[in-house]
Amino acid sequence: MVNEVIVSDDWTRNWQASIAVKITALVMWVIIVAVFIVATWLLRDMESRLQADFEAGADRIAYQVASLVEAGAAGETADLTARMAELQQGSGFSAIGLSLGQQDFLVGDADGQDVIERHLPTALAPGQDIDLEVFHPNLDELVAQRRNQLVIGIFATLLVFGLFLTWSIRTIVHRPLQQLVSATRAVSEGRREVRLDISREDEFGYLSRFFNQMLDRLMAQQRELEQAAEEARSVSRAKSAFLANMSHELRTPLNAIIGYSEMLEEEAGDIGARELTPDLHKINSAGRHLLSLINDVLDLSKIEAGKIEINPVMFQLRDLVSDVVDNIQPMMLRNNNHLQVEVPDPPGRMFSDETKLRQVLMNLLSNAAKFTEDGKVRLQLSRRRERGEDWVQFVVEDTGIGIAPEKLGRLFQEFSQVDSSSTRKYGGTGLGLAISRRFCEKLGGRIEVDSEPGSGSRFTIHLPADFGQLLPEPASRTTVPATRDRVGDTAGPGNAGKALIVDDNASSRDLISRTLQAEGIEVIEARDGREAIALLESQRPHLICTDLILPNMNGFDFIKWLRANPLTTELPLVVVSAMDINPADRRELELQRARIVPKGVNLRQQLVSLLQELVNGETAAG
Amino acid sequence: MARLLLVEDNEMNRDMLSRRLTRRGHEVLTAVSGHTGVALAGTEQPELILMDLSLPDLDGWEATRVLKGEDRTAHIPIVVLTAHAMAEDRERAFAAGCDDYDTKPVDFARLMEKIERLLQPA
């Protein structure tokens, strides 16, 4: 997939603001600069221009006043004043003063005003000269006033203009952009059905059109992909079903081949036809080989279909190892290999998928047996604590042909035999290690290899001893106090303690609870596994008595839950059951360290003696 | 030796197992379906039953449950045989009440061991 990022490299990229704000700010900035330049130019020589204007005005007034005086109006003072007032009105001057010989005239308000003087010789009479004073506002003040007006005007205009600009950008750019943004967000959140309005005839219109087209394309592609995936799924389902079916169908005739050849081998011995035995044996072992291949293919197809299920059970490692060793011994002898087993004493228990682990070990051991001749194979079991968890480690080491370093990498891949000559010489499909790896991973662990060509190989598997810890956490774990100390630890000898009774039958619950109370034990009761688990969220009993047949969650599942939960895994457990427990269940219960007390006439007595046993420290936990 | 009942629908498997068991000196009764198996067990009182799981009409799990639920047959140990090596089949078989379990093709020596263990008086 090529992901091309188109970068626009302009300086506004790192400016965090909406586009409307950005554009408005830029335009306003340009306008302010322009206005500032214009304003400076306008204000440049305002003072001198005003001065010149006033001077010119004064000259004009002087001329007019002189004509008035000469027209002989001087005699009638009132008339002259009125004419002067007329002149002053609208002249831009605040006052006009005139001294004519002995007479002074003043129109307007001369207070605090600057003055321009004019002396006019007249033709009327000597000594009749006119002295004229024209008053106007102070120039500096006037300039300041003008400037203020200008500034206020400019800002008012800018404000209006800016608002208009923002508004138009909002409608033209921002809103469609916003719609685009929210549509894109909706799409990115998975809502593919959104579409944009395409009626605009500008870039946004085109963009919206392409956006819609893109989505149409995307949806079409998605539909195609989904169809393809669905087809692939159904093909794969069909394949898995076919394989499962097929392997079942193959196994039935194979059963007959294996069984009859074995039988014939025996019978041939009986009737003295010993020369037939080796051939019959070949048929038998070829049949068994074929069966193991079929099983491998089935396993792999199950893994691929994601159908592999982990069925964890509690089991004794000792039993597993001896079983595996018994089964592999014949193969070891065939190549004249010596098998050495190292197991700690006692090896302890493990809660995991025993069948899968057995298969992994058989794979590793049969490889070791197959690729080693006249050598040694070592199976070593050890336990260790890692990050507070219990781990089980198996090492299978041989002194065989070894594996070339460059081949180690794909050893755990399907159908990867180190070289094709291996197939001819040793047989096999190259599935064993692939399956082993997948199983180990499924069991929460890993498999490792270390090998030197010519001197041998070592395969190591690490698995958590308690697969239960990988299971979804039992509900109570979150609320039980975080201290990881085990409930069993607190049930010290001599501590009368607390017991949880799980039984759906009220009268037997009553009977057990009275028996325990008589021994000074506090009793809490639950009617089934679920209720009990809910109770365990807040209560920490020292002993649990449970029936096996319970509504909602039966006793077996409840016990499995208890043992999978670190807080109750060591808790003394008593199964009080009315029914006969079959040997398999009995074995299972023993593995889960449950004591069995049958419901019956002497239940009370049995319970008491069991309690005494527990109190004396001979706890059921083994 | 002992009187055994083999409930198995596949003819070859039935023939083979019964012949091999007979060779070991056992008396072998056979049934080809769950119902006949249950009926035979009631009338013939075998000492042990070998039960295939996939049977026509009454399947092996059901037959086991019926046999274990009846007073006349509840005491007879049942070994379940199946071609499915699935753990859940095994669990279900034990839940139905069988006493032991083995996968087909049977490892005859192992099966004999199981039979002998179950036949020993408890």
Ligand SMILES: Nc1ncnc2c1ncn2[C@@H]1O[C@H](COP(=O)(O)OP(=O)(O)OP(=O)(O)O)[C@@H](O)[C@H]1O
């Ligand atoms: N202990 C070993 N020593 C040397 N080579 C080994 C050893 N274990 C595995 N190999 C090599 O790795 C290959 C893959 O092993 P794997 O168990 O997956 O398949 P296989 O044994 O050939 O067939 P299968 O186990 O499916 O019958 C083998 O073919 C062999 O070449």
Ligand SMILES: [Mg+2]
């Ligand atoms: Mg192998």
